[in-house]
Amino acid sequence: MKFNGVNISDALHNQTNVFNATISNNETLTPHRNPNLNNTLGHDANIFIPDNSNYTYLANNATSASVEISTVGETIITQVITTVIDDISSLNPNEYILNSVKVYPNPTSEIITIKGINSLTDVSYIHLLDNKGALIKKIGINETQIDLSSFSVGIYFIEIKHQLGTGRVKVVRQ
Numbered sequence: 001m002k003f004n005g006v007n008i009s010d011a012l013h014n015q016t017n018v019f020n021a022t023i024s025n026n027e028t029l030t031p032h033r034n035p036n037l038n039n040t041l042g043h044d045a046n047i048f049i050p051d052n053s054n055y056t057y058l059a060n061n062a063t064s065a066s067v068e069i070s071t072v073g074e075t076i077i078t079q080v081i082t083t084v085i086d087d088i089s090s091l092n093p094n095e096y097i098l099n100s101v102k103v104y105p106n107p108t109s110e111i112i113t114i115k116g117i118n119s120l121t122d123v124s125y126i127h128l129l130d131n132k133g134a135l136i137k138k139i140g141i142n143e144t145q146i147d148l149s150s151f152s153v154g155i156y157f158i159e160i161k162h163q164l165g166t167g168r169v170k171v172v173r174q
Contacts, residue, residue, distance in 0.1 A: 002068040003057050008048050019044045019069075019076055097167035103158055107172035110149040114158065117141065121163040129168070131155040148173045 001008045001018045009015045011027045023030045025047045050057050058065055067081055101116040117123060128137040128146065131154055139146060139158070148156070148171070157168040 002066075002070075003050075004065050005068075006057050008050065008057075010048060010050075013046065013048075018046075019071075022046060097162075097165045098160060098169060101160065101167075101169065103169045103171060106170075107174045108148060109174045111145050111147050112158075112171055113145050114139075115144065117144070117160070120160070124161040125159075127159045129157040129159050131157075133157070 007015045009018060012022055012024050012029065013020060021044050023045045026049045069076060069078055069081075098120075100119040101114065103112055103114055106112065114126075117126070123141050126139040126141060126143070127135050128139055130136050136151075136156075137146075146158075151173055153173050156171045156173060158171055159166060159168045
């Protein structure tokens, strides 16, 4: 079986025997099959969860895909093929880029604490920006507290760039 020309397989389903009469979810056989017969003539229902972090299976912003089923020597009668593609493009980028980062107290009058930076991979920078997006302070990657008492009352952003992208957290200085 191919998805957009790329073979789909996992530990239970090699590329030459994807339809092997198993019922599985993400490389694990269902424990509720009775009798527990696998690789025999019969029903095949599998959930594949391939790693698409490099866009191998589906390109970013793709609007269509193709599924190809072929065999050499077996008869496959396909009744239903379903696909589910998680699309996170409609989410606010901060929901997945900075989901482990917390900034508090917010609003603040003086010092804010940043928690969760150590859970991010390959942090390039942390910046304090004004409400127009202009850089006003570079923050050390290991800094956990930022003193805003010398800044005017208003809206600021903590911008963090790391492996998954760049996200911003809105901070209100009272």
